[in-house]
Amino acid sequence: MKHKPNMTFVEFRDKVVPQMKAKRGGGCDVRYALGRALRQVPRVPGSRVLIQPFEWEDWLHEVDLPKDRNVYDWFKKSGEPKDISSFVSTLQNKGAGSRNLSAALYYRLHYHVEKLDYANDVDRWAFNGKTFEKFNDGSPVFEQRGNADQNELKTLPPTYPSGIRLDETYQRNRKEFREARAALLTTDRKTTVVVQGAGGYGKTALAEEICLDPEVRAAFPGGIYWLQFGLAESSEKGAIRQVYTLKDAISRMLRVQYNPSHTKALELHSDEAALKSLVEGLGCEAILLIADDLWTRNQADWIENLPSNIAILGTTRSRRVSSQFNMLVEVKRLSPEASIRLISCDLVNLKTDETFRLESITKTFDGWPLLLRLANSTIKLRRENGHRLNAILDDFEEFTHFEDITGLDSAEVGENSDELRRKFVGHCIRAGMAALPNEAWHLALLSLGVFPDNTDIPFSIISRYWQRLSENSGQIEKIGKTKADTIREDLHCLSFFRDYNPDSQTVRVHNVFLAFFRQSHSPVELRTLHAQIVACIKARCANDWSTLPDHDYYGWQNLLHHLERAGEAGKANELRSDFSWLKGKLNAVGIVELQRSFLSTELDVSAQKIRQAIDLSASVLRKNPLALAHQVFGRLGHDHSEPTVKVVTKAMAQSEFRPRPLQPHLPPLGPEFVRFTDHEKVVNYVEFSPDGQLVVSASNDGTARIWNPVTGIERLPRFQGHYGGVRRASFSFDGKMLVTTSNDGTALIWDANKGVRISGPLHEGGGPVTSAAFSRDGYKVVTASASGMVKTWKAQTGGELSHFKNGHSDWITCATFSTDGKKVFTASRDGTVRTWDAETAVEIMPPFVGHKEPVNFVAPSPIDDRMVSASNDGTALIWDQHTHELVAPALRGHRDWVKSANFSTDGKLIVTASNDGTARVWDSRNSVEVVPPLKGHGIVVTSAAFSPDSNRIVTGSYDGTARIWSAQPRAGMMNRNEGHSSYVRCVAFSLDCTKIVSASHDGPAMIWDTQTGKRVNLPLKNDAGSISCVSFSPEGKEVIAVVGSGVVRHWDVSSGVQTTQRLVGPGRGIASLFASDEGRKIITVQDRHEIRVWDVSTGESLSPPFYGHENLITDAATSEECGRLITTSYDKTARLWDTRTGIGWVLPLTEHRETTYNCAEFSPDGKRIVLGADDKMARICDARSGEEITAPFRGHESSITVATFSPDGLEIATGSYDNTVRIWDVRSGRTLSRLDFDSDPCVLVWREAKIAIGFSDGRVSVFDTTRR
Secondary structure: OEOOOOOOHHHHHHHHHHHHHHHOOOOOOHHHHHHHHHHHOOOOOOOOOOOOHHHHHHHHHHOOOOOOHHHHHHHOOOOOOOOHHHHOHHHOOOOOHHHHHHHHHHHHHOEOOOOOOOHHHHHHHHOOOOOOOOOOOOOOOOOOOOOOOOOOOOOOOOOOOOOOOOOHHHHOOOHHHHHHHHHHOOOOOOOEEEEEEOOOOOHHHHHHHHHOOHHHHHHOOOOEEEEEOOEOOOOOOOOOOOEOOHHHHHHHHHHHHHOOOOOOOOOOOOHHHHHHHHHHHHOOOOEEEEEEEEOOHHHHOOHHHOOOOEEEEEEEOOHHHHOOOOEEEEEOOOOHHHHHHHHOOOOOOOOHHHHHHHHHHHHHHOOOHHHHHHHHHHHHHHHHOOOOHHHHHHHHHHHHOHHHOOOOOHHHOOOOOHHHHHHHHHHHHHHHHOOOOOHHHHHHHHHHHHOOOOOOEEHHHHHHHHHHHHHHOOOOOOOOHHHHHHHHHHHHHOOOEEEEEOOOOEEEEOHHHHHHHHHOOOHHHHHHHHHHHHHHHHOOOOOOHHHOOOOOHHHHHHHHHHHHHOOOHHHHHHHHOOHHHHHHHHHHHOHHHHHHOOOOOOOOHHHHHHHHHHHHHHHHHHHOHHHHHHHHHHHHOOOOOHHHHHHHHHHHOOOOOOOEEOOOOOOOOOOEEEEEOOOOOOEEEEEEOOOOOOEEEEEOOOEEEEEOOOOOOEOOOOEEOOOOOEEEEEEOOOOOEEEEEEOOOOEEEEEOOOOOEEEEEEOOOOOOEEEEEEOOOOOEEEEEEOOOOEEEEEOOOOOEEEEEOOOOOOOEEEEEEOOOOOEEEEEEOOOOEEEEEOOOOOEOOOOEOOOOOOEEEEEEOOOOOEEEEEEOOOEEEEEEOOOOOEOOOOEEOOOOOEEEEEEOOOOOEEEEEEOOOEEEEEEOOOOOEOOOOEEOOOOOEEEEEEOOOOOEEEEEEOOOOEEEEEOOOOOOOOOOOOOOOOOEEEEEEOOOOOEEEEEEOOOOEEEEEOOOOOEOOOOEOOOOOOEEEEEEOOOOOEEEEEEOOOEEEEEEOOOOOEEEEEEOOOOOOEEEEEEEOOOOEEEEEEOOOOEEEEEOOOOOEOOOOEOOOOOOEEEEEEEOOOOEEEEEEOOOOEEEEEOOOOOEEEOHHHOOOOOOEEEEEEOOOOOEEEEEEOOOEEEEEEOOOOOEOOOOEEOOOOOEEEEEEOOOOOEEEEEEOOOEEEEEEOOOOOEEEEEEOOOOEEEEEEEOOEEEEEEOOOOEEEEEOOOO
């Protein structure tokens, strides 16, 4: 830790602002900026900070804070103290959650805490309402430190645990300590050191001692930060393994560091975002991070992405994890000398014979630090209680020879000596227990076996637990809080606790001890003990379980664990189906812990449904916990079973359930299991590993990622080495290698387990490498490129084996080996599939020419000589490899290009992926679909493949997600409602708002009942082109639509029969067409950017032509009230036109902004216009002058594509590619509601108190916006 710079504010501004701008790419998040400013500006002793107004204004300009009048006015109040809470609402939506973390770290961790009078205001403001919330009792996340009456500053305590301070002769004389310390003190700050060894061998203690070393602390002036990982894997039967991720470690560090009296979980979006925020927050000085108790490579894959000023010291038991560090320090056993120093620590005045006996006993421990420390503590405590040392040593000699155990050979630990290890640990523990005063202490110690592994246990729950045991058992004398504290201190002195943290008021028991404690109890006894823990947690609730205090982190995290092990699996499932409990847990400990609530082998049917709903909504709830009610209703509202109806009814009663959907607005639970959302761009390809335990996905974000298909959690380091989008990533048949291809013109071969490159780059030059596949023996790889080159390579060395002479006349889209590896098949945009000899690279058969359009994919059957190919002609064909004859009918059903086709492992099924947004499963013998189409992506599905057991399917999509689906119909799960097959283009209400009509890009119009969500009659047939706009006739008896290039059609609402047809508009050369005034007008744009307005009912032109835009028009709208037309364009301008004169001008707000405006709409009174843009902001301007009249509306995470006013003009609704719709208060700029969906909204129509939303996946939903 270091002191704050001694500089004036002007010096701070001149020095720090350029750094901040460089670091943030020219801008600065407002919370981050204020955090730094409030810490470092000069302070007037004994008073508030007074900042000269002109300096603040200059500084605000420098860091690119929004030029908002309220903000500037606040800072310009001359001579007045600044009260942050006075403009919280103005800045409510200015910052992202990850930058909140950056602000917090800069503000509290990296420097001394400055005692500003309004520091608590900053805490409440920066952490209220979004990613970080204030605690339930209203206290800030951080506590002010230091004496308010003095001008002294106190540093925060170290972020690493205090642990047990061992005598320097133990750690400092260890070879391992010296090696690790020397490595960290080198000039190379990119040092990564790992201490690896068996459990109980002192890895954590060594890391703690290094943290306390004066030279190490001096070498890292930026600070030392402790990240606690671990594996919550209980030795109890039926437990499910839970790995604590980087997000968990950062959250725990922040909880312990900032406010030990609370344990509020901090919600971070992803490991990548958490790491970015951590690095930004810690600054540029030399920093040491401790990564303790790493179990998997996935827990350590972030290390290679750290900047050079950050060094890492990790601890692990796994050699696979240690391979990710630059230097390995292996901890096996203590040397005989170190063992003697440890067991004799603080034993003074030893006689010669006593020393000799102690050395003899020490040999039996074979250098195991955990048990040596326990023995040392036992000897010291018994000696303090008056026992003679020789008598104590007699007892040790007796137990070490009991049951023929003469000692422990650590070389055998973890191999064939589990029973020996267990017995030896037991004897050591019993020897330690001999130092305890009486049976109450013994039973209290053994009762700790009820707690889960790798868990921080609060002092308070241990005290309550022991008190209950003493009240309900005749074996233990009465234990009050004072005695419970005494017992806990004694056990700490005996080294039974791995971590003992007085600041956070928690302890952690070593897993080795916990396993022994559990084995000391019968199953019945363990159930009774778990029931006592349940009773302790229940006592903390004001009423039902959902009233457990938010800060009771242990209770929320572990209640279900104790209930199930107490034999109350039914009650645990009742809680999983209780909306109030789900909401309480989400708010208290976050979405990750809520998902872990469902990692159980005892889920009933209702809990399984809720688990699926929570998993599918996890990415939404991570960002917006308030969306729980809408997500539960949307996903479970289709299910009418009693337990589900109960949880949905409770969700609908929540205050945040506004606007109220009139029917479930999300797809019902179906075959989708898991969703992987960590890719940042299009997912081009997906496939399972050969054992089905992993999935690899390739993306345009330049990475291939491996993840768990059960949890959706990324498992291994990302495969990053390409400079362009990754098009393909495929496993070898033994799962040990991975090949990736890229738009950068290369292919790379990787070790799939270690994440390191084996060979490559292959195929350099010649355009994107489109495809690559291994031969079955893993010896060869075949690659194909856009230039038409096909080559085979040695997988291990990257040496070229053969170069195929190109027979195709266009791009080669796919290349793969035959099942026996003797042939290579290639598919091309020229519409053919060709067959080659894999050894000679000679074409051996005439091409297969069954498709009419480009062929995108070809795959052989794994069990016979069939092949399947996928084409832009919308079909997949099954044919014989030898005869090229079709062996089954064409697979027809997709409405767009078929991107891929793959057989199941048993050859019975085929899965296809298509641009129509679906994947389909077919019987490979008769070409019949066997399950309903897999809908959900809502946009192009690029790839689909079966798992090895043929029970699951993985898909990838343009939406940036990969998803796992069931390949079989599932009992109890509902099919999706039938809707449009493509994105919804237009929606209109009937006059009484009881019906809506909608139309999609490529299908018929449909009429829906707004209350039930059911279709009123058959779709309104349309064969004349895409429907551009729809509306009801004034009396509501007809639907009127503009089709194609201006054909107006009328349908009878009751019968669905077309009645009339006529032409409106120019009738030719229309480049785009927009609806306005609820479908009563259309606006046409012709090829030369000529814009005209037409009356749909009469077909007459309502305006002169308008000219001015230099690129395609993105939206257009008119207003009769003000006689204006607004247009937006890809030329990055919005133009306002006078519909009478044809004169137009560029809106002032768009003149100097480099962003594309996607949508525009007038207010009902015609006086204002709302615009949505690619810069993620909505703006409101005056319809007469075009001047911006409010601050921008910020909050969306992607481009805003649709926007509209409420009927009263007091609110606006915006829709975005981030799959959300937000409702805003126009006056304050506040977000009133946020709705999260599975696909992006395409259309927004607000009529009276109802909003109709059309989506890219073809769904239409209606919401009631009535204020409660």
